[in-house]
Amino acid sequence: MRITDADKPLFTNVWIIAETVGGAIQPVTYELIGAARGLADARGSRVAAIVVGGEADASLFAYGADIAIVVNGPEFVGFNDELECASLNHLIGKYKPEIVLCAATARGRALIPRAAVRTVSGLTADCTGLAIDPETGDLLQTRPAFGGNIMATIRASNHRPQMATVRPNVMKALPPDPTRKGETIREQPPDAGVTNAKRVIETVRGGESGVNLADAKVIVSGGRAMRGPEGFAMLKRLADKLGGAVGASRAAVDAGWIAYPHQVGQTGQTVQTALYIACGISGQIQHLVGMQSCGCIVAIDRNPDTPMMKLADIAVTGDLFEVVPALAEALG
Ligand SMILES: Cc1cc2nc3c(=O)[nH]c(=O)nc-3n(C[C@H](O)[C@H](O)[C@H](O)COP(=O)(O)OP(=O)(O)OC[C@H]3O[C@@H](n4cnc5c(N)ncnc54)[C@H](O)[C@@H]3O)c2cc1C
Secondary structure (H helix, E strand, O other): OEOOHHHHHHOOOEEEEOOEEOOEEOHHHHHHHHHHHHHHHHHOOOEEEEEEOOOOOHHHHHOOOOEEEEEOOHHHOOOOHHHHHHHHHHHHHHHOOOEEEEEOOHHHHHHHHHHHHHOOOOOEOOOOEEEEOOOOOOEEEEEEEOOOOEEEEEOOOOEOOEEEEEOOOOOOOOOOOOOOOOEEEEEOOOOOOOOOOOOOOOOOOOOOOOOOHHHOOEEEEEOHHHOOHHHHHHHHHHHHHOOOEEEEOHHHHHOOOOOHHHEEOOOOEOOOOOEEEEEOOOOOHHHHOOOOOOOEEEEEEOOOOOHHHHHOOEEEEOOHHHHHHHHHHHOO
16 A cells, blocks of 8 residues: 555564465575565564465474464365465555565466455565665565566555565575474455355466576577577477476567477576576576576586676586586496
8 A cells, every 4th residue: 555654664574474385384485584584674564474275384483484364264175275365465554565576377366466456455466585675674576677688676655565476496495494383374255245256166387388597407508509499309309318497588488489388487497506507508698597596507608708608606518408418428
C-alpha cells in the first residue's frame, strides 16, 4: 500500500514465501532465507518463512529463519493459487512485513503478482541483487533491464511491503546450523469464500525434453558454433561422461537445434552448477546472467577475447570440434 515516512515503522521483518512440492521444502526456499537473513540483519529485524499449503520443519530455522508462519489444510491440495493468495494477503494485512521475497518459479510467478496487486505494493521480478539502503532502509532491488544491457536498481520508497522475486540458483543458502531454533505460528485461511477455478490434471517435471538444469551438478553448454543437433549430440556424450546435463545459448535454441528447457540465461534457466563448460558461446550479458555464479567455468572458443573466455576459470582456445571429442576420450 502507499505509505508516508511516518507509516514506515509499522512495517517490520523480512518474509520469504517457502516453496513446497509434494510436502518437501524446495532448495530455493533456503536460498531466499539466505538473502533475507542479510537484509534482516541490516534492518535489525527477523526473518519469517511463510508456508502456505504446506508444513514447516526445522530446516527453515537451520538455514536462518527466526519464525515460520503456517497456513495449511485439505483445501490447499494441488496448487490452489486463489486460496494461497487470499491467505498470504490476509497474513500481510495482519503482520505488516517490510519486505516479501518469493521464488521466481512457475508457482511463485502465479502467486506473488496477485498478492502485490492486492496490496498495491508493486513487485520487482527476477532480482539478481538485493541490499538495504542504509540511509532510508529501502530495499535496493537490482535486476537486468533493457534486454540485459544495463543493471537497474529499483526501489519502492512509498510502498510497503517491498516485494521482489528471485530465480532459483541466484542467491546462496547459508550453511545450515541444526542447533538454531525458531518459533512456529499457525494461522487459518481467510473465511471469505474463495473458489478455485482451476484443477491440476497432471504434474510433469523437467519440461518437454525431460532436462532439469536446476538440479544438475555439471552442465556442458553449446552455442551458435554447434552448427546443428549433431553438435549437441557430441556435447551430450561429454555431459554423460561427467554425469551432467546439456545446456544451450538462445542462439542455438532459436535455431531449433535443441529444445527451450535447455536454454541458459536471462530468458532461460539460471544455473549454479559446480562445473559449467561453455562450448562456442561468446558470453553476451543475457547468457552470463544465467550462469556466472557457477563454481568453475570452462570456456572453449577459437576466439580468446570473448566475454566468456575472459570470465572463465579455464579458457581453452581452439576448435571445439577437436577439443570436445578429445576431452570425452580422455575421460575414458
Ligand atoms: C531480451 C534478450 C534476452 C536474451 N536472452 C538470452 C538467454 O536467455 N540466453 C542466451 O544465451 N542468450 C540470450 N539472448 C541472446 C544473446 O544476446 C546472444 O545473442 C546469444 O547469447 C549468443 O549466442 P552464442 O554465444 O551461442 O552465439 P555467438 O555470440 O554467435 O557466439 C558464438 C561463439 O562461438 C565461437 N565459435 C564459432 N565456431 C567455433 C568453433 N568451431 N570452435 C570454437 N568456437 C567457435 C565464436 O568465436 C563465438 O565466440 C537474449 C537477447 C535479448 C535481446
